[in-house]
Amino acid sequence: MGTRLKLFTALLFICFLMFPMVFSAPNDGKVRIGLKRRKFGQNVRVASKIATKEEVSLKNSVEKLGDSADTDIVALKNYLNAQYFGEIGIGTPPQKFTVIFDTGSSNLWVPSSKCFSVACLLHSKYKSKRSSTYEKNGKHASIQYGTGAISGYFSEDHVKVGDLIVKKQEFIEATKEPSLTFVLAQFDGILGLGFKEISVGDAVPVWYNMVDQNLVKEPVFSFWFNRNEDEEQGGEIVFGGVDPNHYKGEHTYVPVTKKGYWQFDMGDVLINGSTTEFCSGGCSAIADSGTSLLAGPTSIITQVNHAIGASGVVSEECKTVVAEYGETIIKMLLAKDQPKKICSTLGLCTFDGTRGVSMGIESVVDNTTQKSSNGLHDVMCNACEMAVVWAQSQLKDEKTQDQILNYIDGLCEKLPSPMGESVIDCDSLSTLPSVSFTIGGKVFDLKPEQYVLKVTQGPVTECISGFAALDVPPPRGPLWILGDVFMGTYHTVFDYGNLRVGFAEAA
Secondary structure, three states, rough: OOOOOOOOOOOOOOOOOOOOOOEEEOOOOOEEEEEEEEOHHOOOHHHHHHHHHHHHHHOHHHHHHHOOOOOOOHHOOOOOOEEEEEEEEEEOOOOEEEEEEEEEOEEEEEEEEEOOOOHOOOOOOOOOHHOOEEEEEEEEEEEEEEOOOEEEEEEEEEEEOEEEEEEEEHHHHHHHEOOOHHHHHOOOOEEEEEHHHOOOOOOHHHHHHHHOOOOOOEEOOOOOOOOOOOOOOOOEEEEEEOOOHHHHEEEEEEEEEOOOOOOEEEEEEEEEOEEOOOOOOOEEEOEEEEOOOOEEOOHHHHHHHOOOOOOOOOHHHHHHHHHHHHHHHHHHHHOOHHHHHHHHOOOOOOEEOOOOOOOOOOOOOOHHHHHHHHHHHHHHHHHHHHHHHHHHHHHHHOOOOOHHHHOOOHHHOOOOOOOOOEEEEEEHHOOOEEEEEEEEOOEEEEEEEHHHHHEOOEEEEEEOOOEEOOOOOOOOOOEEEHHHHHOOOOEEEEOOOOOOOOOOOOO
16 A cells, blocks of 8 residues: 555465456456465465564554654555455566555556566566567655565556556556565565555556546446355456445445545444444544455454453553553543543543643653653553543443453453464354444444454464454544455445445355
């Protein structure tokens, strides 16, 4: 995703790799691209963890980017985790490339023949001299990914997507791909399907040119991800409309609230039908085909993982806040104090009118000590804000003070690990609760078999939570990223003509 903020914990590839399928129905004005599913192996799983560690330092700086117009949501994307990808051609005659069709970014890029990074040596490379329709551009381009970046320059050529030929498409020839993510990836590049507003170099996205060159019947594209690993086809993206064979009932549509990503307003998040309170007043969400898991604010993901019995990490700062301020937080909530101001009242956060931010503590020692102090208060502020959210949800269920304090203290021992996976007991799946998201006034349920990823290595099968933590501060957040875990359950329509996103049960 061009310059954007998007994070990620290690993701899992539990599906079988299938041969690419590209086909179209000539009479209905739609072009269908068959998608491949990535096979998950132990070596990929270990590598995914390494790649996640590469990006942790950037994840920890997210809060500092909150009100910048240039906040980079792409920077936190771990493309190593992407499960679904398809084939395109660039040039005349077409040179084949496997790409991720990513609704969370807007640029097309592939490795260049002038790239000598290890990642480029292991993937298909674009050779401009072999294309009769190549036109030189040469403008520099760079997209940041965690501790590394892909960089190169813009070129122009025809791009073949299914049976469509997009003429004079601007794309990036990557000449440097230093990240381990791209060394191990089974795809060559990325084809972004987001809006031009987040396109690096202000390049016109492929999808825009499809519409402008009248190559599709309708300004609509749709995704179907096949989550049945026993079937050969991994899924399908349809340009120019929808395939009625891939969904049941009617789609629920919500308007795009901010062009860039396919962003929309989302309502309450429910665990087994009970509110978590956090988004009862509304949250923002994006539908992102380039992210495998479902990511959201740490406070809610912690509650979800606790409810489904997923493993986590202990936060001593969180437990300290509960021990020292837990009773006071509950009393202030019962007294109808404004929840967002409680932590500033307690002196753990300051309040600027829109969000809680950590207090700056002056140091008489040196700058290093000052930074350490500020970092500690960042953690204490975050812990307090989570405790308030957790206490709110329990008070709504009329729990006693002792029950609430015990519940919150337990959550402090289940925070999502930023470095790894949250493991679940596979034998408990039948007893796990549903997790639901309110979109357009309708509740979309995820059952345990839909949000738990099963990973088999030899005779051993392990179950992993499909939820990951991502904290995006206002004004851009709180933000949910509905990746393949959600889009695999619900067929998703991206209606460019009417600027809306639609969801229906996948068939």
